[in-house]
Amino acid sequence: MESEEWSYEQLSDEIEAMCRSKAEEFRLLGYEYVTGKDIWDCVSRNYYKEGRPALHKLVNDIYSLKANSYMNYLTIAAYRGLNV
Incomplete structure (x- = not known):
């Protein structure tokens, strides 16, 4: 089986689409103001380390x-005074 190489732009577009999809899921659960960027910021916070x-x-x-993990992230960011 041959492995397929993905370019950085293709991966970036796909990751952005996944984050938008997750944000739509959260909006369906009642979290109206979640964006794909918010999802990425939450998920990628540990990647710096x-x-x-x-x-x-x-x-x-x-x-x-999970929505609970996202809300915990927002709460901690608010306590730290981060602009999320």
């Missing part, structure tokens, strides 16, 4: 994000 994750981990982190 760990470095770039494997693609499968990144996809899993986005699609397995």
